[in-house]
Amino acid sequence: MATRVFADEELARLREFPEIGREELFRFFTLSPADLAFVDPGRGRGPADRLGIAIALCTLPWLGFVPDRVVTAPPVAVARLAEQLRVDGTDPFLRPPRPDPHRPFAPGRAVPGWRTAGALELEELDEFLLARAMEHDSPTLLFRLGCEYLISARVIRPGPVSMVERIAHAREQAQRETYDRLAHEFTPARCAELDALLVTDASLGVSRLRWLSTGPVEASAAAVRAEVDKLAFLRGLDADRLDMSVLPAERRRFLATMGRRLTPQALERRDPQRRYPILLTVLAQSGTDVLDEVVALFDQAISAKFGAAERRMQAELAERGKTGEDRQALLRAVVDFPRVRSAR
Structure with a gap:
């Protein structure tokens, strides 16, 4: 079902870090005091752990999920976070670990302000997608709107295949809902x-x-x-x-x-x-x-x-004016004729 919307290469890209622009870099990869406190080295975390957690904390508001390979984060983003954490982001041995999706970042701790997509969250997502599918039928647009909704709700996005399957289900529901609303007309x-x-x-x-x-x-x-x-x-x-x-x-x-x-x-x-x-x-x-x-x-x-009548009227007025001028010229010639003849 997913391949009908996205090719395999596109699905792979949806699981990875995309390129990042300057505005996104400063907007999402700036650690707040609460973020700095969460990755505090006093919790027993080393530089690699702290950098990996910081990358994940900043990636969630940006993408709505954390790619499996945290080490593929944009280098400019890693460098910016390393500067804020005062660690050497260029150290080849500083490999940010992959967060555990079930126990993010720390045993027994959830991502601050974020939650995984459980049964309730997925049910709310399905309701949102159905409402949007009644307005838009484009699967790619519904995918983007669904991702934006999850980010606004601070719910970690499921995998792209799962998202596409839910979008396909919402589109089918929208078709049934459309028919049901108009069923009284179909005598x-x-x-x-x-x-x-x-x-x-x-x-x-x-x-x-x-x-x-x-x-x-x-x-x-x-x-x-x-x-x-x-x-x-x-x-x-x-x-x-x-x-x-x-x-x-x-x-x-x-x-x-x-x-x-x-x-x-x-x-x-x-x-x-x-x-x-x-x-x-x-x-x-x-x-x-x-x-x-x-x-x-x-x-x-x-x-x-x-317009045609107006043009004809203007042409007739112009012709009438031209005829009037000709008459005046003839009249002057008749009046001036005796004078010219006596002068001779």
């Missing part, structure tokens, strides 16, 4: 109407779904008539009365985008629990979009006619 008559959108219409040469999803290419009277025909078709299916507020706006946008992107054949192959919510959302969204398109096209057509 036999409505389902037949939705399936008919996928059938090629002989008069159009394409399916009604593609017809509704294809917008006009120019603002013309023919384009306005075509959009009005779509609007009449949609209102005949009561698309303007569909209440989709039971779904988050992001979920509706995602379903409508998917419905317009997939081919009718691809939608026909999907099971009804997935197909009908997509088609219903496209129908409702088309009702709004086509109405807006009709208004915009009508406005553009009126503006174009008004």
Whole structure:
């Protein structure tokens, strides 16, 4: 399941230290007085233990987990912590040990302020992922949001494979939840109407779904008539009365985008629990979009006619002014003619 989202190399990178920037270095790898007290040498810890614990303490707020190989921490981060601890971070024998994930850093002591992901924490994570999956379907985005949530809750992140499996489960739950919220709309008559959108219409040469999803290419009277025909078709299916507020706006946008992107054949192959919510959302969204398109096209057509009429009026006024000037020139020539003749 995890390989569908991340390749093996990406999974490996998610278990290791990434590169660190200057802002992250100063933000996360600055030991507080409480951190210094926790790694106090008076507790019987040697320089390597203290440095390893400091690396782990600073890595948790940064990554949400501590990589197994602490020795691969960014050298600049190790040097910064060594300076604060006043130990020689360049000593090749100073190898920070790997923390015990069950007894972090010290026997009987937990990481200050952090806790491992137990049954309660994982249940809360699943609830968070489901809520986000109702808004976003991208697995990589859900992975990032889940990691951010765990860091904010100060819960140590499970392994990436476990995270991806929980994200996949949340996405499946979101699909079921979407269908359940719209189930009252899926009467036999409505389902037949939705399936008919996928059938090629002989008069159009394409399916009604593609017809509704294809917008006009120019603002013309023919384009306005075509959009009005779509609007009449949609209102005949009561698309303007569909209440989709039971779904988050992001979920509706995602379903409508998917419905317009997939081919009718691809939608026909999907099971009804997935197909009908997509088609219903496209129908409702088309009702709004086509109405807006009709208004915009009508406005553009009126503006174009008004602009053309204004240009014709200006041209006629210019022609009339030119004619008036010609008449005045002729009148002056007639008036001045006797004077010119007498002067000769």
